[in-house]
Amino acid sequence: MKPLKLSLQGFTGIFAAFGRDSLVLDLQTIPQDAALVALVGPNGAGKSTILDSLHPYRVMPSRSSTLGPGGFSYWTQIHGATAMKELLWENDGIRYRTLLSFKTTGKTQKSDCYLYQWDAGKGDWTPVQLADGTLSDGKSSTYDHLVDAILGPPEKFFTAHFSAQGRKTIASYGAGDIKSILASVLNLQGYRELAAKAGQVGKYLRQQLDGLNSELAEARDHDNTAAVLEREVIEVDGRMRAVEADEVAAHANVNGAREALAGLLAKRDAQANTAEEVRFLNEQIGSVVTKAASSKASVSTQFARDQDRHQAEATSARAAIATAQNSVQSSETEVRRLNAVLADKDAIAQAVARLPEHKCLIEQIDASVDADQATLAGAAALRTELNVLIAQQAKLSSEGQAKTIVIQKLTETAALVEKVPCKGSEMQLSCPLMEQANNAKRDVPAHQAEQSAKRAAYQEIALKVKDLQSKVAGFDKIEAEVRDAQKKRRTAATALDADNRVAARAPLIADAEARLPVLAQSIQEQRQVIAAATDRLTQATNALAAIESEKAQALALIETNALAEQQVLQDRLAKLEKPVSDAEVEAYQSAVSRTGAALVEVQARARSLTEQKVSLIGKLEAARALVARSGQVKEQAERLQEEIAKWKLAEKGLGNDGCVALSIDDSGPEIAAICNSLLSDCFEGRFIVRLDTQSETKTGMMKETFDVKVFDGHRGTEKSLGDMSGGEEILVNECLTRAVALYASQSSTTRCETLFTDETDGALDPEAKRTFMQMKRAVLKQGGYEREFFITHTPELWEMADHKIMVAEL
Ligand SMILES: Nc1ncnc2c1ncn2[C@@H]1O[C@H](COP(=O)(O)OP(=O)(O)OP(=O)(O)O)[C@@H](O)[C@H]1O
Ligand SMILES: [Mg+2]
CATH class of the missing domain: 1.20.120 (Four Helix Bundle (Hemerythrin (Met), subunit A))
Incomplete structure (x- = not known):
């Protein structure tokens, strides 16, 4: 696989690094013979984003948790509503075009994944179709299948040819994981598929x-x-x-x-006659009871007439007794009252005798008081006149005293006429003291004359006051006598009232003396009436008792006779058999x-x-x-x-622990040999690796394992790859990874012309870094690779590269 041209649009990594939405990188401009190509740029420049996109698999390995599409989603790497990755690449002389497009509409996300190949005959791109008929149709699963068919599984590619940033070293995988990876890399998929089928x-x-x-x-x-x-x-x-x-x-x-x-x-049928007799006897008993009741009623009627008569006599006698008793009681009450009247006879006579005395005394007092009242007629006016004169007298006295003080002061001031020092000099005409003294001397006689007049008036009023006071004293005496006489009159009037009340009862005495003998006679007569009525009552009561006793005897006789008759009938009934009743039935x-x-x-x-x-x-x-x-x-x-x-x-x-393990065991020495050859090119034979695929347990059993042992020729020691220093581990791991890739390419039909490495040289010292570059060239040579794209932050290593892509300048 050889990347030719990359176009990215809508990727977050590109937007963040370049500040724009799209990027185009044409790799065809790189000189043909440039084997080591460095991507150069500072942190965050977009290097990994580019390298992650330089292959056709649907995964960005530095951002994925797995080596295939399963642990990665493009939706986390794009921003905006649309995004697109277009990659032109070549494999086995055929040119391909990968086109991945992403679109977000509202809440829905849609992606299309197409793979085209160049049809030189048509001069155009056509959708890839495999020999099994699979045709690129935009579906991601179809796309993944096509790429797998052309380049092999992604696990192999990303283990052997692509070292992503932050990827784990081979030694850090567990035995199961490494076997799966090696199975994929070493094309042991067939076994695994059979194992899966068997499963x-x-x-x-x-x-x-x-x-x-x-x-x-x-x-x-x-x-x-x-x-x-x-x-x-x-x-x-x-x-x-x-x-x-x-x-x-x-x-x-x-x-x-x-x-x-x-x-x-x-039984009830048989008892028909007996029932008739029973009915007859019961009727007889009923008739006896009725007859007895009627006889009793007749006896009661006979006695009732006499009873009523005697009862009436008794009631009449009781009424007469009650009337006579009431009369006696009221007469006796009247007798007691009249006797009480007679008891006051002497006191009443005395009161009658005192009445004229009281009246005579009252008349005398009234005549005396009337005479005194006439004498006292002018007393009030006289007292008013006296009070006026006394007030005038007091006023004249205080005015006289004030005048005396004025005269005294004027006299003292007038005396200064003779005493002042300016007397006889001209100065006296203008002296104020002298003027005051002269004025005083002039006014004194007038004041003295006023005072003499007041004294005369005072003397006159004093004489009148004395005369009036002696007259008022006479009035006071008469008024005291009047008060005394009025007191005596009140006493006499009270005594007269009391005697009048007693004397008013005098007529009752005669009445009482006349009525008492009449009342005594009446009481005696009523007592005789009571005695006669009591005799009548006794006779009537005795007669009633006799009748009651006679009646009881008669009724008892009737009852006794009836019971005797009933008993005879009951005895006859008892002798009969008890009839069957309806209730029984x-x-x-x-x-x-x-x-x-x-x-x-x-x-x-x-x-x-x-x-x-x-x-x-x-x-x-x-x-x-x-x-x-x-x-x-x-x-x-x-x-x-x-x-x-x-x-x-x-x-x-057929699985990991069977044929796969055996194949890996077989391949172990060969991979180690290739790795050691690479290490020898770099370190002149210092490190030699050995792959352990089985180890012995404490119980002596063999168990499946995967351990990379490294022998250090300088120190003469052997240790696991994981125990080496960070730098050493990187170098050996890179050689081992490449050895796996080289071994795989020998036994594989698909070849990869390009290697990709993202920053694996971080922990290396300057000398080791040079060795690292040396190793890269050895790998390219031994594996027959054309080119390696690598990312490093070490300027010395950029310089050792055959070509540099300055990422920041794209
Ligand atoms: N999915 C994402 N979401 C948000 N930001 C992202 C995403 N992917 C990449 N970026 C940002 O894009 C920029 C480029 O990232 P990238 O990994 O390509 O940089 P780099 O050049 O490899 O940096 P370094 O040298 O540090 O590895 C960075 O700023 C990074 O934070
Ligand atoms: Mg990076």
């Missing part, structure tokens, strides 16, 4: 076996079911026997009840119905059990038939198990 046959047979086993399980279930059904049949039989016994008993009960009823009815009839219903119920139970048994026997026979068939099924299952064991053995023999 499928085994799987199919196991499905058959599962069917038989479930049939057997079902048969076992039916076996269990039959046992259960047998037990159920036995149980139903037991219950049927119990019900049969119940049925016999129920029949006996019905017959018994019917016979008892028939016997009772026969009904009870016997209901016993017949009850036992009949019980019989019907038992018969229903018996029928139900019979049906149950029939159904159980049906099921039991069906289950037994199924159990009988299980013998044949068991034989079939055993045969099938043997077959499955054989196919399993074939699957294992």
Whole structure:
């Protein structure tokens, strides 16, 4: 496979690295003889995105978790609504065109994957068609099949020819994984496919076996079911026997009840005459009872008339007694009241005698008070006049005192006329003190005259006050006498009222003295009435008691005679046989119905059990038939198990641990020899590898394994590839990978002219890097490859390349 021209559009890696949507890289411009071609650019320049796209497989290996399309999706690598990868490539002299297009519409995603080949005759691209008829139709599965057919499986390509960025080393795979990869690389697919087919046959047979086993399980279930059904049949039989016994008993009960009823009815027929006599005797008893009741009623009527008469006499006597007693009581009450009146006779007489004295005293007091009131007529005016004069007197006194102070001060000021120093000088005319003194001296006589006038007025008022005060004192004395007289009058009036009230009862005395003898006479008469009525009451009560006793004797006699008659009749009844009653007949009839219903119920139970048994026997026979068939099924299952064991053995023999392992074992020394040849070109024989495909367990058994052992000629030691230093491991791993590729290409019909390597030189020292480039050329030479595209960040290695693609400048 040789990439010729790449066009990418809509890829995130291109957009991020170049800031535009598309990229075209024409590899046909690279000089023909350029074997080592370096892709150069800083981190994030888009190198891996380009290298990942320089092959036709539908996978970008540095972004995939698997070596084939299964662990990768282009939808995670594109941005925008559409994307496209177009790659022109050549293989075995035929030119191909890969066209992968992606389109997103709303929520739906659609991709088309086409593979064309150049038809020189037509001068145009035509869809690839394989010899088996597969034609490129846009489907991804068809596309993958076409590329596999032309270039071999992707696992082989990405193991042997393409070292993606961050890919695992061969030594880091587990034994199972490496065998799968080597099987693919060494074209051992045929074995694996046979193993898969054997596995499928085994799987199919196991499905058959599962069917038989479930049939057997079902048969076992039916076996269990039959046992259960047998037990159920036995149980139903037991219950049927119990019900049969119940049925016999129920029949006996019905017959018994019917016979008892028939016997009772026969007895009732035979008792027809006896019943007639019983009816007669019962009528007689009824007639005796009726007659006795009528006699009792007649006796009661006879006595009732006398009873009513005596009862009326007694009632009348009681009423007379009550009336007379009431009269006596009210008379006695009146007598007590009149006696109480007579008890106050003396006090009333005295009160009557005092009345004139009280009236005379009151008249005297009233006359005296009227005279004093006339005398006191002018007292209020006199007192008012006196108060006015006293006020005037007080006012004149205070004005006089104030005037005395004024005169005193003016006199003192006037005295300064003689004392001031400017007296007699001209200065006195302008001296203010002198002026004040002169003014005072001038005013003093006027003030003194006013004061004398006030004193005279005061003297006059004082005389009038004295006169009025002596008159007011006379009035005060008379007023005290009036108050005293009024007090005495109130006392006399109170005594008069009290005596008037007592004296008012004087007429009652005569009335009482007149009525008391009349009342005494009345009381005596009423007591005689009471005594007479009491005699009448006693006679009536005694008569009633005598009648009651006589009546009781008469009734008792009637009762005794009736009972005696009844007893005679009852004795005759008792001697007769007891007749069959309707209630008895009904009870016997209901016993017949009850036992009949019980019989019907038992018969229903018996029928139900019979049906149950029939159904159980049906099921039991069906289950037994199924159990009988299980013998044949068991034989079939055993045969099938043997077959499955054989196919399993074939699957294992042809699989990873069988022929594949043996082929890998066979190829191991050859791969190691090629690898050692490459290592010898690079390190002049320092490292020698050996592939271990089997190892011995602690128990001495051999087990499948895959271990790369490396012998270091300088140090004379051997160790696993995984135990070497990072740089050493890279170099040996690269040689080993290429050795695998070289071995594969010897035994393969498909050849790959190009190798791809993405940054595997990271951990190498400068010297090792040179060796690394040396190894690359040796690989190209030994494998007959035309070219290797490689990515490195080491400028020294770019310079050792035959051609450089400056990615940033694309
Ligand atoms: N699926 C993706 N989603 C988002 N960004 C992506 C995706 N694929 C690639 N890129 C971005 O595209 C740019 C180019 O990536 P790429 O791996 O090609 O760079 P590179 O040149 O190989 O870098 P380095 O030297 O570090 O390996 C980077 O910035 C990367 O982050
Ligand atoms: Mg990269």
